[in-house]
Amino acid sequence: MKDKSYTEIICRKFCKYYKEGKEELLCRGYEILRDNLTAHELEMLAGSLKSGDEIKNRIPPKNNEMTELVCRRCDFFIDGCDFAENRSGPPCGGYILISKIISRRFC
Numbered sequence: 001m002k003d004k005s006y007t008e009i010i011c012r013k014f015c016k017y018y019k020e021g022k023e024e025l026l027c028r029g030y031e032i033l034r035d036n037l038t039a040h041e042l043e044m045l046a047g048s049l050k051s052g053d054e055i056k057n058r059i060p061p062k063n064n065e066m067t068e069l070v071c072r073r074c075d076f077f078i079d080g081c082d083f084a085e086n087r088s089g090p091p092c093g094g095y096i097l098i099s100k101i102i103s104r105r106f107c
């Protein structure tokens with residue numbers, strides 16, 4: 001189950017796929033952020049990033065480390081993620097945030 005304070009940041013600001021009312025559905029990216037950062041820490045980190053359509057729609061370069069770290073254990077990896085399946089769509093908000101936090105290339 002999602003936590004509203006994390007959902008506001010990860011999903012509402014950064015995820016193209018977020019749908020209101022589907023609070024029982026969460027990806028591995030969300031779980032990693034929720035389990036390793038307080039909502040306040042996440043808000044501070046996310047505050048350095050642009051949000052909105054630009055970042056939500058960007059398809060980043062292929063990154064095998066991120067696939068292993070974030071996507072491989074995601075419930076949507078096998079069926080349900082355009083990014084993981086064939087990169088026909090952008091990654092979820094969790095993936096975007098983790099990628100930016102790791103690279104520290106806040107843009």
Ligand code: SF4
Binds near residue numbers: 093
């Ligand atoms: S990009 Fe897709 S497979 Fe990877 S964590 Fe997000 S929803 Fe899951």
